[in-house]
Amino acid sequence: MSLDANAEQTLAKWHKMVAARDLSRVGSLCTPDAVFRSPVAFAPYKGAPLVAQFLQQAMLVFEEFAYHRTFTAGDHSVVLEFSARVGDKTLRGIDMIRFDAGGRITEFEVMVRPASGLQALGAEMARRMGPILAAKQT
Amino acid sequence: MSLDANAEQTLAKWHKMVAARDLSRVGSLCTPDAVFRSPVAFAPYKGAPLVAQFLQQAMLVFEEFAYHRTFTAGDHSVVLEFSARVGDKTLRGIDMIRFDAGGRITEFEVMVRPASGLQALGAEMARRMGPILAAKQT
Numbered sequence: 326m327s328l329d330a331n332a333e334q335t336l337a338k339w340h341k342m343v344a345a346r347d348l349s350r351v352g353s354l355c356t357p358d359a360v361f362r363s364p365v366a367f368a369p370y371k372g373a374p375l376v377a378q379f380l381q382q383a384m385l386v387f388e389e390f391a392y393h394r395t396f397t398a399g400d401h402s403v404v405l406e407f408s409a410r411v412g413d414k415t416l417r418g419i420d421m422i423r424f425d426a427g428g429r430i431t432e433f434e435v436m437v438r439p440a441s442g443l444q445a446l447g448a449e450m451a452r453r454m455g456p457i458l459a460a461k462q463t
Numbered sequence: 464m465s466l467d468a469n470a471e472q473t474l475a476k477w478h479k480m481v482a483a484r485d486l487s488r489v490g491s492l493c494t495p496d497a498v499f500r501s502p503v504a505f506a507p508y509k510g511a512p513l514v515a516q517f518l519q520q521a522m523l524v525f526e527e528f529a530y531h532r533t534f535t536a537g538d539h540s541v542v543l544e545f546s547a548r549v550g551d552k553t554l555r556g557i558d559m560i561r562f563d564a565g566g567r568i569t570e571f572e573v574m575v576r577p578a579s580g581l582q583a584l585g586a587e588m589a590r591r592m593g594p595i596l597a598a599k600q601t
Contacts, residue, residue, distance in 0.1 A: 362555075362576070363576070363577065364576045364577065364578070365576070365577055365578045366577050366578075367553065367576075367577045367579065367580075394536040394537070394540055395536055396534030396535055396536040396540065396541070396542045397534060397535065397536075398532040398533055398534040398535070398542075398544075399532070402532055402534065403534070404534045404536075404542045404557070406536075406559070415505065417500075417572075417574075418574065419542070419557060419559070419574060421544070421557070434555075434576075435576070436555075436556065436557060436574040436575065436576045437574065438500070438501070438502045438503070438505075438572075438573070438574045439501070439502065439503055439504050439505040440502070440503045440504075440581060440582075440585060441505065442505075443578060443581065444578075447578060
């Protein structure tokens with residue numbers, strides 16, 4: 326029940342990017358058809374560029390972001406527990422990440438609690454992602 | 464990184480109770496001072512009886528409840544991925560459970576997505592837990 330070596334390598338790169346607060350190359354960790362499942366919306370956002378934009382904007386929104394426990398399921402799935410602050414709201418959450426055989430990210434799902442934290446995060450993400458999503462549709 | 468035998472045994476009992484949809488004895492799986500961290504409220508609810516009531520009520524609220532992947536961190540923590548329906552809202556979530564050395568539950572944290580599912584769950588839980596919490600305070 327320990328992570329595949331390729332996935333482990335991707336996860337190490339992810340942690341390095343987060344520590345440096347520089348996610349400019351995060352798209353390179355994802356498969357082209359990777360999906361992002363937001364804590365707010367039901368429908369997934371598809372494609373590495375969009376996954377990257379969500380992660381980049383979220384990183385700008387979160388303050389005092391810190392990872393805690395790392396959970397693994399089989400050799401291709403992890404859950405990373407985190408805490409963060411958005412404005413005056415403290416929140417706890419998880420990144421649930423699935424990797425393909427080559428170690429690239431195929432699915433990045435985020436959940437947070439409590440409701441007040443989700444609301445603050447959702448409002449801030451809508452403000453930032455709204456123009457990006459609107460531009461994509463035109 | 465596999466679960467301690469005592470915790471494994473508790474987890475097996477939990478799955479059996481959930482499968483039977485009978486959580487009447489779930490309090491016996493918890494330490495007396497166990498805490499429940501709800502997806503809605505920030506402050507934890509303390510004590511095995513209250514943890515049990517939250518889990519029992521949640522089980523009544525969730526329809527088509529199903530567990531999927533099981534993630535472990537060290538030998539005393541698991542994340543159970545689930546999907547469920549509340550009214551006409553589909554939701555995905557996790558139970559993040561921490562066990563003590565004897566295998567009893569010390570912490571049960573729940574997160575769900577998306578926002579519409581959290582809202583439906585929160586409204587239904589408030590309706591059910593409101594009178595229980597009010598009675599405790601008098």
